[in-house]
Amino acid sequence: MALDSDTPLNSLGFAKSPAETRVVVAMSGGVDSSVVAAHLAAEGYDVVGVTLQLYDHGAALAKKGACCAGVDIHDARRVAEDLGFPHYVLDYENIFRDAVIDEFADSYLAGATPVPCIRCNERVKFKDLLETARDLDADCMATGHYIQRKMGAQGPELHSATDAARDQSYFLFSTTPEQLDYLRFPLGHLPSKQATRDLAAQYGLQVADKPDSQDICFVPDGNYASVIEKLRPGAAEPGEIVHADGRVLGRHEGVIHYTIGQRRGLGIGGLEEPLYVVRLDVDNHRVIVGPKEMLATRRVPLREINWLGDEPLTSRAEWAVSVKVRSTRPPRDAVLRPISETEAEVELLTAEEGVSPGQACVFYAREGSRVLGGGWIWRGY
Known part of the structure; x- marks a missing residue:
């Protein structure tokens, strides 16, 4: 299955041969970005692989299902070596902490439910990494995201992926027109993840059967509260669990352990009606619960x-x-x-x-x- 484009130019939209077209591929070490790199290299493009070191890999190595961990850097480097194109690892730990992790912690403590993957794309991958790609004299930067870039009457447009189950448009909404002009998403038109894995096998990639990452890369096992407690020691203060009608139903060990819409693990058993977290009163350290219709x-x-x-x-x-x-x-x-x-x-x-x-x-x-x-x-x- 080809990763072709409907453009009459080369497959990345440039009026020159692939060999004269340099493309930086953002490589996470997973199967998606590895397939992008392998395919572009097979087409004859001047491929440069770049992997970001985003956080402390000593802890990350012990956990499965995280992107950009130490093992993922190794996998990305191995793909580049096997296919014969240069690969660089960039230390973005300080940038990532300042631009993504600190805001995640502060937003969570303020009672919000942040989406750090969007901020990472917006503030790191499509900002600093994109500028690095320009510094490397690349004509464009390609990623393994499942989203489509199509040419419209006013220029490049962002479109959701063909496979709705894999579509990542929600996480890429903040991509600007200027960034979109420079970015390429070669996987967005594929019908399924299996099609990507088939391509990985076709190219002989050792990551063809590697599991997908499941969690936010710096949040082991989806336990947000434990990460917040490490980032902001002492920030979690106990308080009351209060029904929307004013009744105090119990106590909690910190608002950070709750999210809007949560039903399980509230610690207020014995009630006839199912209750959900409907609001977090951070200033007064209160978790407000109520019936589902209040959500x-x-x-x-x-x-x-x-x-x-x-x-x-x-x-x-x-x-x-x-x-x-x-x-x-x-x-x-x-x-x-x-x-x-x-x-x-x-x-x-x-x-x-x-x-x-x-x-x-x-x-x-x-x-x-x-x-x-x-x-x-x-x-x-």
């Missing part, structure tokens, strides 16, 4: 909007779009009402449960696969 909302306030439409965001009073308020949920029809170029309110046509500050709200065209941008949810109603 439903139709109005979603947004800021830090990245808009990818052809017309300015504020050129209309409202936009008919579809939106995702969680990465695992399908797009739902909504109305987007701009307040400024970077702020807006989304009205969901059908109420959604568990809309949480710190999550992203990503915009899609009602028809087709185009990604129109997105913003950050910053408070609840």
Whole structure:
């Protein structure tokens, strides 16, 4: 199966031979980015592999399912050696901590539910790494993300992946038009992850059967609270678990152990009605719980909007779009009402449960696969 493009130029869109086209491939050590590198090398491109060292690998080596750990750097280097192109490891630990980890900790302590993978793409991979690719005189940078870049009337457009089960558009909504002009996503049109693994086997990659990463790379086993406690010692303070009607139902050991929409592990057994976390009162160290219907909302306030439409965001009073308020949920029809170029309110046509500050709200065209941008949810109603 070829990773071809519909462009009449070379497969990356340049009017020159592959051998004259340098492409930096962001290599995590996993099967996806390895296939991208292998395919481009097989096509004759001047491939340069780059892997980022993002955090302390001493701890990471002991955990499975994390990206960018020490074993992943080894795997990326081995792929490059086997295929005969240069590979560099860049120490981005300080940048990653300043741009991603510190905000993750502070947002969590403020009662939000952050998505650090988006910030990593926005502030590290598509910013500093992209600039490094330019410094290496690369014509473009390619990644193993499952998303599509298509040429439209106004230039490159961002589109969701062909395989909805693998689509990563939610995590890439903040990609700017300038970045999109430089980026390439060769896997976005493939029909399934198995197709990627088949290509890996075809190229003889030793990572062909390597498991996918499951957790945030610096959060072992998805235990956010333990990471926050290490990053901000003493920040977790005990408090009350309070019903929305005012009844005190129990005690907790820190708001950081709870997220909006959580039902299990609340520590308040013996009640007849199922209760969910509906709000986190960080200032008073309270976890507010209530019935499921209290989670439903139709109005979603947004800021830090990245808009990818052809017309300015504020050129209309409202936009008919579809939106995702969680990465695992399908797009739902909504109305987007701009307040400024970077702020807006989304009205969901059908109420959604568990809309949480710190999550992203990503915009899609009602028809087709185009990604129109997105913003950050910053408070609840």
